[in-house]
Amino acid sequence: MNCPASADLIFTELDTHSIHHLPWSCKASSTLTSKSSSLVANSDCSTSNSGWNCTTTLALAPGSTSTLDWSASSGLPGVIFNPSSGTLSTGQTAQVSIFVPGGDCQNGTFSFTGPANTASVSWGCTPPPALEANLGNCTYSAGQGWSCLATVGSNENNTNTVNWNTSSSEGNNITFSPASGQLPPGQTAQVTITIPDTACPTNVTMTFSGLEGEYPVKVPWSCVAPMLTASEVDPGGNCSNNNTSYTCTVSLALPPDSQGDLNWSASSSSTAVTFSQSSGTISPTQPQQVIVIVPSSDCPGGSFAFSDSGGTITTVSWSCGNATSIATPTDTPAATSTDTPTVTSTDTPADTPTDTPADTPTPTDTPTDTPTPTDTPTQ
Structure with missing residues (x-):
């Protein structure tokens, strides 16, 4: 038997044949309802850089007469409910915020379970077009800065044209040429990025975004400190x-x-x-x-x-x-006189006489007779 229901229970006495009536009834169990039966990304839920924010309202079904406890769950990883559980009485409602991470862009279900039933809310999400970007070579000019070449593209599996734009963590100090554009699936475009001269080390994040819900692509750039x-x-x-x-x-x-x-x-x-x-x-x-x-x-x-x-x-x-x-003129101090010591004389020893050797007689030559020449006879 399904409640609500009622019955008249009849009891008859066998001896007196008297009849007694005993009324009986049951009330319907309180059931849970959700205002939203389905939620779709980007249309029913607001977007953020990290996912979607959705809202639904829970209440007791008409005819419910008692309070009930409820709890929320989902088979999608990372989903956050706030609050995730509660108690509802007749005439009360509870607003539940649901955060769905960007990685949960797939079909799924949010379940709100009470003692008698589960109110299910379907979740639908079609992956947005995929945007691609990468940074190429950069050249430096002292006093001017860096000129870099980047490539932005639309994934070949996209079904629609991508409308892209650019921004950076340094605001308007960094310029892009072009700063926005349209790309059919599978197409790419070259973007010249000008970074003004700055003190290193520093880090900059350049972001390529789309207008169709594409996940932004963040491209980092940095410079190292030169050697002083x-x-x-x-x-x-x-x-x-x-x-x-x-x-x-x-x-x-x-x-x-x-x-x-x-x-x-x-x-x-x-x-x-x-x-x-x-x-x-x-x-x-x-x-x-x-x-x-x-x-x-x-x-x-x-x-x-x-x-x-x-x-x-x-x-x-x-x-x-x-x-x-560095030579700097200064006063020259006067010389201080000192007594010159007197030399003390000492006795000079007398010369010691030495014997004078006797004269050596000079030898005389012994005369030699000179022979008298004789006439040579004539023949």
Whole structure:
């Protein structure tokens, strides 16, 4: 027997044949209903970047006289109900928000179950056209920035023309040419992207979207920090000295083939050191010089540190002992006289006589007789 129903129960006494009537009845069980029997993506539900937001209203069926507890469920993964359960009394309604993730673009069912029945709401979703995009090569020009070539396309399985447009995380600073267009299924288009010169490292997201519910395609771009060099450029590599302080000249530069600017800041191991410029932005084509004043009280030496936006710290060491002094006139102290010690004479020893050797007689030549020549006889 289905409720509601009623009956008259009759009881007869056998002895007296008297009849007794006992009325009986049952009420219908409270049943659950949903205002929406079906929900369709993009028409019944609002869209977001991550899925769809739907709403339905639950109530008791007419004739229900008692409260009931209900709960919501779905065979689709990731669906969120808010609230996901509750209690309904006669005359009350409950509005339920349903979030459907973008990955659930397929047919399915939302179920709202009570003690006596389940109210089912069908979910329908036709996948939107697929948009494709990728970033090609980028060229850099110092002082101007980057020029990149991207390709945007409509998937060959699409059934309709895709109307696409562009945007970036940097707003209007990045330009696209063209910035929008139409693509039949299977067709592509080239887009030139201009990114102005900026300090690196940095990250940019460029987005290609469609007007037919296509999932946006996010294309990332980034640049790495160039390498900062810092060197002491005074003559001979020495800081100049004016007796009260040392003046050092440090040159900051980037390799000529670097891409992008670089933010930097200066510090020192001594708190008394001052910099002509304590921070700045440097480009590959424009080196910068920083004048550093070091009090003489900071001797014998220390270091300057140049930190850049890439997280690198470049250190320049200095030493007072290596500084080149600049001649500065000063008073010459008077010479202090000192007594010159007197040389003490000493007795000179007398000459010791030596024997004079006797004269050696000079030898005389012994005469030799000279023979008398004789006449040679004539024949």
